[in-house]
Amino acid sequence: MYTCGILWRLGHLRHGWNSGSIVCHSVGDAGVRKYERVQLLFRVALRRFAITAVTSHPHIRSARASDLDALVELEHHTFTTDRISRAQYRRHIAGATAAVLVAENHDLLGSAVVFFRRNSDGARLYSVAVSHHTRGQGLGDTLVDAAEKAARQRGSRRIFLEVRHNNAGAIRLYERRGYVRIGTIPAFYEDGEDAWRYEKTL
Numbered sequence: 001m002y003t004c005g006i007l008w009r010l011g012h013l014r015h016g017w018n019s020g021s022i023v024c025h026s027v028g029d030a031g032v033r034k035y036e037r038v039q040l041l042f043r044v045a046l047r048r049f050a051i052t053a054v055t056s057h058p059h060i061r062s063a064r065a066s067d068l069d070a071l072v073e074l075e076h077h078t079f080t081t082d083r084i085s086r087a088q089y090r091r092h093i094a095g096a097t098a099a100v101l102v103a104e105n106h107d108l109l110g111s112a113v114v115f116f117r118r119n120s121d122g123a124r125l126y127s128v129a130v131s132h133h134t135r136g137q138g139l140g141d142t143l144v145d146a147a148e149k150a151a152r153q154r155g156s157r158r159i160f161l162e163v164r165h166n167n168a169g170a171i172r173l174y175e176r177r178g179y180v181r182i183g184t185i186p187a188f189y190e191d192g193e194d195a196w197r198y199e200k201t202l
């Protein structure tokens with residue numbers, strides 16, 4: 001019989017995953033070989049996990065002018081009316097009255113746009129978009145969370161938004177995050193559809 005203590009010193013990714021070590025007491029050659037194999041398998045699994053973790057978590061940041069092409073493409077694929085134009089995106093990115101956030105993971109996978117008004121403690125979450133193939137994985141929620149944080153940082157105490165009355169997915173996302181319906185705006189969209197207005201206290 002022998003006892004083995006496995007000590008894994010998980011260094012930061014930058015330092016690689018090779019710092020795991022196994023401390024064995026009273027182990028014969030066979031035992032050492034066995035635990036070297038276990039160690040190797042652990043390393044491979046951890047490396048795979050690390051690669052998956054790095055590649056599958058989009059990073060949220062403020063948009064730059066170099067994102068314009070990708071933002072316009074996402075807008076085009078996401079919305080059929082009421083699109084934000086390239087010129088408008090350019091202004092919002094450069095200006096002080098909007099926060100344009102993007103989610104990227106090599107590619108641009110999502111965006112959120114928040115508007116601010118001088119002398120108002122209410123921000124407006126104007127748009128949230130997630131690319132088709134990334135939906136249902138929590139990115140919409142992450143973007144709304146980042147939009148709310150951006151609003152809080154700008155001193156907003158409330159955040160408003162409008163959403164198509166029949167956009168069940170978005171409505172569920174907002175209501176789950178504590179947005180409360182405060183009214184209807186008839187014919188709000190370019191195609192004449194009504195919007196429901198929501199508010200959340202930040």
Ligand SMILES: CC(C)(COP(=O)(O)OP(=O)(O)OC[C@H]1O[C@@H](n2cnc3c(N)ncnc32)[C@H](O)[C@@H]1OP(=O)(O)O)[C@@H](O)C(=O)NCCC(=O)NCCS
Nearest residue numbers: 127128129130135136137138139140141168169170172173
């Ligand atoms: C709405 C949108 C941003 C959601 O993004 P997403 O990444 O798919 O959302 P998430 O994966 O973070 O989902 C979060 C929650 O939203 C709700 N939800 C999102 N999509 C849904 C759908 N198609 N049907 C039902 N609920 C949905 C759910 O409550 C979900 O939580 P759950 O999985 O625990 O049930 C995305 O579908 C999208 O880009 N739609 C087109 C643009 C749009 O309508 N934007 C909002 C108005 S501007």
